Structure formats: C-alpha cells, structure tokens
Amino acid sequence: MKRQFFNENDINLCDFADLCSQKLSKKNYPFCSNIKKKVVIYNGEQIRSIINTPKSFELKSELHHCLKEGPGVLIIKQAFLQKKTIDKATEIFLGIIKKEKENAIHRGDHFARPGQNERLWNSLQKLCEIDPKTFISYYENPILRFLSEAWLGPFFQITSQVNIVKPGANAQDPHRDYHLGFQENSLVSKFPISSQILSQFLTLQGAIAHTDMGISSGPTIILPFSQQYTLGYMAWRNSKFKDYFKKNAIQIPMKKGDAMFLNPALFHAAGKNSESKDRIANLIQVSSAFGKALESVDRTKITKLIYPILLEKKKRNLLGCKESQTIGASVADGYPFPTNLDLNPPYKDSTPLNMQLLLEKALSENWAVEKFNLTIERAEKQRIP
Numbered sequence: 001m002k003r004q005f006f007n008e009n010d011i012n013l014c015d016f017a018d019l020c021s022q023k024l025s026k027k028n029y030p031f032c033s034n035i036k037k038k039v040v041i042y043n044g045e046q047i048r049s050i051i052n053t054p055k056s057f058e059l060k061s062e063l064h065h066c067l068k069e070g071p072g073v074l075i076i077k078q079a080f081l082q083k084k085t086i087d088k089a090t091e092i093f094l095g096i097i098k099k100e101k102e103n104a105i106h107r108g109d110h111f112a113r114p115g116q117n118e119r120l121w122n123s124l125q126k127l128c129e130i131d132p133k134t135f136i137s138y139y140e141n142p143i144l145r146f147l148s149e150a151w152l153g154p155f156f157q158i159t160s161q162v163n164i165v166k167p168g169a170n171a172q173d174p175h176r177d178y179h180l181g182f183q184e185n186s187l188v189s190k191f192p193i194s195s196q197i198l199s200q201f202l203t204l205q206g207a208i209a210h211t212d213m214g215i216s217s218g219p220t221i222i223l224p225f226s227q228q229y230t231l232g233y234m235a236w237r238n239s240k241f242k243d244y245f246k247k248n249a250i251q252i253p254m255k256k257g258d259a260m261f262l263n264p265a266l267f268h269a270a271g272k273n274s275e276s277k278d279r280i281a282n283l284i285q286v287s288s289a290f291g292k293a294l295e296s297v298d299r300t301k302i303t304k305l306i307y308p309i310l311l312e313k314k315k316r317n318l319l320g321c322k323e324s325q326t327i328g329a330s331v332a333d334g335y336p337f338p339t340n341l342d343l344n345p346p347y348k349d350s351t352p353l354n355m356q357l358l359l360e361k362a363l364s365e366n367w368a369v370e371k372f373n374l375t376i377e378r379a380e381k382q383r384i385p
C-alpha cells in the first residue's frame with residue numbers, strides 16, 4: 001500500500017530541483033506571444049479576440065496546462081485596457097488606506113514587516129461601496145472571467161486585496177499561498193497528500209499591476225515549475241529550499257494593466273523595491289465554487305449596488321448579454337450552495353436559484369430596482385435555516 005501521509009522529514013531538494021529544471025516546450029503554447037525565462041506571455045488583445053470564438057476551449061486548455069503541467073505562471077500583457085479605471089481605483093484604494101490608518105485598523109500583512117508594505121483587505125467590496133461605476137468598469141473584464149474559468153470552471157468567487165510595497169522594502173521570503181500555504185508544517189502533514197495536491201485547484205492567484213513594475217521596483221519573484229512538487233507545502237520554510245529559490249527564481253517586468261496569473265502552489269515572493277516610488281498591485285484570489293474563499297464578501301450588498309447602474313446601461317444599449325454575464329460572474333454568487341433546501345428547493349438543473357441567475361433574469365426583464373432588491377434579499381434569507 002502506498003503512503004498517503006508525509007511530514008517535513010520527507011522533503012527532498014534533488015526531487016524539487018529536477019522538477020524546477022524542466023525546459024518549457026514552445027509547441028505546447030501556440031497562442032502565446034512570447035516566452036521569457038520560462039514564463040509564458042500572452043497578448044491581451046489576442047486573448048480578447050478569441051474569447052467568444054470556437055477556439056476559446058483550445059485556449060482555455062492551453063492556459064490550464066500552463067498553470068498545471070507547465071511552469072505554473074503566465075503573464076497577460078494589457079489584460080486591463082482602461083488605464084483611467086485603474087488610476088481611479090488606485091486613487092480610491094489610497095484614500096481608503098489613509099482612512100483605515102487614521103482609524104488605526106491597518107495591520108500590515110502576514111508576510112511582511114510593518115512599514116514595508118501596506119495592505120488593503122477586501123478591496124473588492126470596499127471599491128464597490130465607494131464607487132460602483134468604477135467597480136463595474138474594473139470587473140467587467142472578460143480576461144479575468146476567462147482565466148478564472150480556465151482554471152476553476154464556472155461559479156468561481158473573486159476576492160481581492162491591494163498590496164503596496166514601499167520604497168526600500170526588502171524582498172519577501174518565498175512561500176506558497178492559500179489554502180495550505182497559510183498552515184504550519186505540523187498541520188499540513190495531517191492532510192493526506194491527495195488533499196494537498198487538490199488545494200492548488202481550488203484557487204487561482206492573480207496580480208494586476210497598478211503601476212509600471214521595472215525589475216528594480218521588485219515585481220513578484222517566481223520559480224517556474226515549483227508548483228509541481230507535491231510535498232511543497234512542507235518545504236518552503238526549509239533553508240535549503242530557500243537558498244535554491246534565491247539562486248534560481250526569476251522576475252519579469254510588468255506595465256500598468258498587465259496581469260500575472262499563477263498556480264497558488266508556485267513558490268513566489270514579492271521582490272525588493274529599490275525605487276523611490278510605491279509598487280502597487282491589486283491581488284486577486286479567485287476561489288472555486290467547491291472551495292471556501294479567502295475573504296467573506298457581502299455579495300448581496302454589492303450586487304444591489306451595481307444593479308441600478310447595469311440597468312441604466314442596459315436601457316441605453318450600453319450593456320450586452322456577455323458584459324452582464326461577465327460582471328455577474330465576477331461579483332454575484334453563482335453557486336447556490338450551501339443552502340436551506342426546505343426553503344430553497346431545486347429550480348433548474350437540479351440546483352436552487354442563485355444570485356447570478358437572478359441578476360441576469362432581472363436585467364433581461366428590466367425589473368425595477370425595488371423589485372430586484374426585495375427579491376434578492378428574500379432569496380438570501382431563504383438560504384439560511
């Protein structure tokens with residue numbers, strides 16, 4: 001019988017180095033525009049032109065392969081075209097961070113010392129609460145939806161956090177992230193290895209550049225193929241693995257509007273910021289419908305906030321079916337479970353009605369805002385025993 005449980009004594013640097021020294025074969029990436037230092041780079045314009053065509057499943061397969069069997073990381077150049085929206089969002093984020101500091105609720109984060117960086121938790125909901133129009137413009141992005149579906153399938157849940165790396169801030173230590181990247185080795189070892197491997201398929205990690213990121217500003221340091229090491233959740237704190245990371249990890253410069261997507265099991269670290277300006281990224285954690293998201297988001301509240309704007313856009317013929325589905329997928333809760341099946345019986349396809357379907361139905365039938373709000377509140381209550 002094969003072993004199913006392992007501990008930190010089982011990690012092996014040679015096995016890890018073998019995986020990380022794999023070569024990348026360009027023939028596996030026919031849609032990419034470039035490959036740099038084992039990172040697959042795509043042109044946002046080309047991705048947008050394929051999304052709604054029959055080739056989209058081939059592209060989805062390629063992206064999934066890249067994150068799983070490939071290097072585990074890819075960059076999409078100009079994934080976000082609306083620079084004004086990015087700048088507006090940055091301005092709002094900075095305003096919230098300032099306010100939170102005044103109210104003394106700023107607490108830094110788990111991987112950096114205080115003063116080295118600033119972190120805004122739940123930037124998704126906070127942006128929507130302050131400026132729903134900018135929020136819609138930001139999350140109406142078809143690339144974000146496409147990448148999320150390529151890794152996780154439908155009904156994913158987006159959460160986001162802003163990270164500002166201050167001038168002079170040191171590089172982070174390499175690590176893996178949510179879920180098991182947050183647990184101590186002793187706890188990780190209690191999970192069977194199949195659960196540890198599964199963990200990577202529950203989250204897609206992304207970083208959207210809100211500033212240009214030259215190498216001296218410290219863009220994310222990454223070690224291609226390191227996500228494939230099955231014992232990696234118990235290895236990233238080990239000094240020999242840290243040394244290997246230091247010697248072999250790479251960085252790719254990014255421009256404002258570029259997005260990096262990575263397998264959450266990839267060994268990575270924020271780089272040293274040697275410039276005199278802040279390096280600002282909105283970090284995206286997309287959760288599978290089958291997993292628990294990193295942050296709790298009041299999705300009923302933000303869906304109610306965006307509905308009047310979407311309805312107005314629709315009435316002025318500025319909102320197509322695809323756009324409303326994209327924003328709905330990024331914001332509203334598309335997965336109806338957990339629920340109370342006594343109060344919320346199966347509706348369609350053996351599943352109860354969900355918030356995303358409700359949003360699409362309301363928009364297609366031009367429901368008044370009051371009707372939509374009442375219906376969504378009632379639907380939310382029906383989910384709770």
Ligand SMILES: [Fe+2]
Nearest residue numbers: 175176177268
């Ligand atoms: Fe991280």
